[in-house]
Structures are given as structure tokens and as C-alpha cells.
Amino acid sequence: MHTESLFKDHINQQQREWMDALDRCGCADHAVLIYSGKLHYHFADDHAGTFRAWGHFLRWIPVDRPDFFVLLRAGHTPQFLPVLPNDYWHDQHLDLPEWWASAFDIRPLLSVADLGKALRDAGVRADQLIFLGEDEQLAATLGCNTDQVNPPKLLTWLDYQRAYKTDYEVHCLADASALALTGHQAAHECFLAGGDEYAIHMAYLQACRVLDSELPYNNIVALNANGAILHYQHKKRFTATHTHKPDNQVLLIDAGCRWHSYCSDITRTWCAPHTQADFQALLAGMQTLQLAIVDEIRVGTSFVELHKLTHAKLAQLLIDSRLCFGSAEQLLAKGITRAFLPHGLGHLLGLQVHDVGGRLADPYGNFAPPPPEFPTLRTTRAIDERMVFTIEPGLYFIPVLLDALRSGADAGLLNWPLINELLPLGGIRIEDNIWVGPQGVHNLTRRPLMQGS
Ligand SMILES: [Mn+2]
Incomplete structure (x- = not known):
């Protein structure tokens, strides 16, 4: 149309x-x-x-x-x-x-x-x-x-x-997602070619033909350990005179675009071919986990339940990848997954990146606060047709959160030699923009929106 x-x-x-x-x-x-x-x-x-x-x-x-x-x-x-x-x-x-x-x-x-x-x-x-x-x-x-x-x-x-999008709004959001993907591709290529954070950021802007000031939010362009700083705000520059140019092992890039003021919000994590094999396996595990969560989305699903399911799957991944010992139930009960994933699973997306109304229980002003153990969850609503939101699980090696576990009573549940090895690689986040349409759940970031869909 x-x-x-x-x-x-x-x-x-x-x-x-x-x-x-x-x-x-x-x-x-x-x-x-x-x-x-x-x-x-x-x-x-x-x-x-x-x-x-x-x-x-x-x-x-x-x-x-x-x-x-x-x-x-x-x-x-x-x-x-x-x-x-x-x-x-x-x-x-x-x-x-x-x-x-x-x-x-x-x-x-x-x-x-x-x-x-x-x-x-x-x-x-x-x-x-x-x-x-x-x-x-x-x-x-x-x-x-x-x-x-x-x-x-x-x-x-x-x-x-505002959580219920019109067809026009969905098309704007889909176009914002498609435009950002051209930037993500350029950023990935620049990372593999050895570009620093500044160069990767500029490659993104140039591919999308946008100015910094037109972005929906400040791009997060984080190499290696910087990926564990959730809202990392710098774009470090290195010149030929630097003797310690960083080795590009992992890129975490969280970058969107706007289309007629509607936002996309997309995160990708990339490894270089020489990156530590355990981290590469962990990235593959998170990619599978993220798509599995998207597969669980139905009209009526509570976002809080989806967030809890993410933690359950994360607990299993931590065990399967030998980062943690014990059972998934044990890791969940002791809050260990929260040290690896301290942010919410996602948020409503629209004219603001974190769109309004995510914690409203109804249109009359009653709030649905997040569960006390997950205070950073921005969306507590039940998923409904015409909503657009992000799904963005992560797994990070955040020194300040890990140090608390290291000195705590549950330290024996964690594989510290492996954690110490992966700490310099930062973390992983994978974020897609999801539309619940009349024909079902549509991942705007993975599939272009077809006419009439
Ligand atoms: Mn987001």
C-alpha cells in the first residue's frame, strides 16, 4: 500500500x-x-x-x-x-x-x-x-x-x-529496521578489517547516510571488554602512533535508525575468526536462545513470563558451556543468572526507543510493576496484536557483578578460571524488533516486511 x-x-x-x-x-x-x-x-x-x-x-x-x-x-x-x-x-x-x-x-x-x-x-x-x-x-x-x-x-x-501500532507505523518501524541493518553490515565489515570504535561508528553512519544527531539513541560501539558496560558511551580512537592498538576480538554494536521519526533498536555481537573458541560457542548459544524466545511469543503471553523463561534458558546455557556448576533451578534460585543478565528482556518500540506505557496495567493509570527480583524490566504488559517491541537477551562478564559473586557464599557454583579467561571479551547481546501482526509474529529485523503482510 x-x-x-x-x-x-x-x-x-x-x-x-x-x-x-x-x-x-x-x-x-x-x-x-x-x-x-x-x-x-x-x-x-x-x-x-x-x-x-x-x-x-x-x-x-x-x-x-x-x-x-x-x-x-x-x-x-x-x-x-x-x-x-x-x-x-x-x-x-x-x-x-x-x-x-x-x-x-x-x-x-x-x-x-x-x-x-x-x-x-x-x-x-x-x-x-x-x-x-x-x-x-x-x-x-x-x-x-x-x-x-x-x-x-x-x-x-x-x-x-500508543503500544498499538497502525499499519503506517508498522511500515515506518520496518523501514527503520531495514535501514539500520545496512549500517550493521558496514560496521561488521569495518570490525573485521580492524577498525577502531570510532571507525566502526562512522562506517555505520555513512552506510545509513545519517547524522549522529538523527540517530534514535547514541550508538553503543563496544570492542572486547567494553561490551560489558551496558550503556557504553565512548567511541575510542587509535592513531598510528598508538603502540597498544586493541585486538578486535568481539564487537557488540547496539545501533538503530529512525524512519519518519519511528525508531529501530538492533544489537549484534560479532567475533573475529581468532576469538577464543569458548566465547564463539557461547555466542552461538545466545543466538539460538534469542530466536527460541522469539518463537515463544504469542498473543496473551506475559512479558514478565517471557523474561523469566529467558533466565531459565540462560541458566541451562551457563551450565552447558561450563561457566557454572549445579542445576538450572539452583542458579535461578540463587540469582546467579542475574549477574550475567542484569537488564530486561525488552521494551516497547515506537516513536521513542523505550516507548511509553510499558508498565501500565490498563489505560486507566494502574501500574504493573516488574517483579522485585527484576527491577530493570521495562515492559510488564501482556503481548497483544499490533504491538512492536524488542527481544534482547544478553550474557555479559561484568566485573562489578562477578566480584560480588566471587567473594560470596555461592562462589563454588562458578567456573572462575573460564570466567577469568572470557572477562576481557566483554559480553553478548542480540536484539531484534518484533511485530505481532494479524498473521502472527513477525521479526522485522530478520525478514523484510512484504506488501500486504
Ligand atoms: Mn533496546
Whole structure:
């Protein structure tokens, strides 16, 4: 299906869902103004950080620009109110591709100060306006009382619903995944050719033809032991004058792309041909484990249960690969698998990498906290049709967590000589993006999305 018709259906569906949400919150007669957000300047500086529009705004307008607004009213075409100032310092030109622009009644403004007039022209009364977005002061200047600004009941409802993707959104997410894979391939080649973290990162960007600032999150490009630092943030550079250029044995790369603001989030771990054989076998074991977990996904499966199953399979892998002794039950009961896998199995994916609503039990604002033994699990919802999420098991040699076991009462359950040998190799994570479609579970990272699927 063509992007334009997919987007039109998406906007129509949004309009129905948002009007339904207003109705349920007792404000069906209200208009809603959604704010993309404003620039945030560094302290005592005239430079701002990279701007990222708010997710609920991006669901309507696929453009990351500050001071853009969408006005929704029952029975009206949604209005798009972009502030486009007369400014000779920046490019204020706005591309309006027909495929999305035709869904809106577009009314450009010269300044945020013109917003009040635009609302009056549209016939919106201040006491019947709901303001959604970051600037409560701006909302006050428009005449909104505090209960008209970001009403929690409405926001919770919208957050919960955002887990259910329209066909347009699924296609954007699939394209974001496909684009990132071209970068992952280039990164793998650069790693095998001996590139350092910086070179691998640049190879990724160049293959995807993206800027750093356009990425959904900072790429994690970790060679060898750095793979055990879960959110490793550097890209180390080596020059010809360095005498200790690292030996590329393992690359853990966690990198995504955005497509019309929808994110992909993909992790791959690669070994070089000369990497220690036990680590290579462990990587093969984790690849099998990750696909086995994806195979378990059904509509109605609890994400918490899937996370627990991952730990059960990990316990068996630790025993099979001689990293641990005893039984799987013993390792689970003593929390030993948690030292090797301290993060959650995955999270909802959409306009934010860790998309909203992962811990909502229902659309009414009740929370479903993760079990106490797994506090870092970001998703506790039951898997449902139209959801998109990641499945990303890992196995790491994290010194600070292993040291606690080494000096603890259960130290005898671990094979320390082998662990010590593998510590310099960091760790393993394999992460795919999964869509639960009407025809079943679809791994967007392994299979391109076919038309009509
Ligand atoms: Mn992730």
C-alpha cells in the first residue's frame, strides 16, 4: 500500500482514538492543542541541545521541529500550526510532502505569540482547550487552567494506546529496521578489517547516510571488554602512533535508525575468526536462545513470563558451556543468572526507543510493576496484536557483578578460571524488533516486511 493512503488511514484512526479518549475523560467538547516542544539551551550558553519533538506530537506530524502545534477538534480536519519566524540565521523553510501535508489544514504562524489569535480564529474557547506538551507557562498565556494542561487521565490513556501500532507505523518501524541493518553490515565489515570504535561508528553512519544527531539513541560501539558496560558511551580512537592498538576480538554494536521519526533498536555481537573458541560457542548459544524466545511469543503471553523463561534458558546455557556448576533451578534460585543478565528482556518500540506505557496495567493509570527480583524490566504488559517491541537477551562478564559473586557464599557454583579467561571479551547481546501482526509474529529485523503482510 502507498505511504499516502497508509498515512491517511493512520490519521483517521488517530482521530477516532483521540476523540474516544477525550470522551472517556469527560471532555468530548474540548479542543486539544499538542506542542512539539521548545529548544533547551545549555547553561549560560546560546547553543541548544539536539531537538527531539514529543512522541505524541510526532504521531501526527513526522517532523522534529520546535514550536510546532497540532490542533484537534471533533468534526474538523486537524490543523497544523507551525511557527516559522522571519529568521535569517537559520533555514526556516518547511518541506510539506503531499503524502502527509494533505491530511492537515496548515496555518503557519510567525511567532508563538500569534497562537492565541489562531485559536480564536478557529473558534476555540480558552475554557474548552486542553494543552498537551512541555510548556505549562505557554498554556497559561492561552488561558488554560492547570487542570486543562496535560491531564494525567488523558495522557495515561494515550500512552497506553500508543503500544498499538497502525499499519503506517508498522511500515515506518520496518523501514527503520531495514535501514539500520545496512549500517550493521558496514560496521561488521569495518570490525573485521580492524577498525577502531570510532571507525566502526562512522562506517555505520555513512552506510545509513545519517547524522549522529538523527540517530534514535547514541550508538553503543563496544570492542572486547567494553561490551560489558551496558550503556557504553565512548567511541575510542587509535592513531598510528598508538603502540597498544586493541585486538578486535568481539564487537557488540547496539545501533538503530529512525524512519519518519519511528525508531529501530538492533544489537549484534560479532567475533573475529581468532576469538577464543569458548566465547564463539557461547555466542552461538545466545543466538539460538534469542530466536527460541522469539518463537515463544504469542498473543496473551506475559512479558514478565517471557523474561523469566529467558533466565531459565540462560541458566541451562551457563551450565552447558561450563561457566557454572549445579542445576538450572539452583542458579535461578540463587540469582546467579542475574549477574550475567542484569537488564530486561525488552521494551516497547515506537516513536521513542523505550516507548511509553510499558508498565501500565490498563489505560486507566494502574501500574504493573516488574517483579522485585527484576527491577530493570521495562515492559510488564501482556503481548497483544499490533504491538512492536524488542527481544534482547544478553550474557555479559561484568566485573562489578562477578566480584560480588566471587567473594560470596555461592562462589563454588562458578567456573572462575573460564570466567577469568572470557572477562576481557566483554559480553553478548542480540536484539531484534518484533511485530505481532494479524498473521502472527513477525521479526522485522530478520525478514523484510512484504506488501500486504
Ligand atoms: Mn533496546
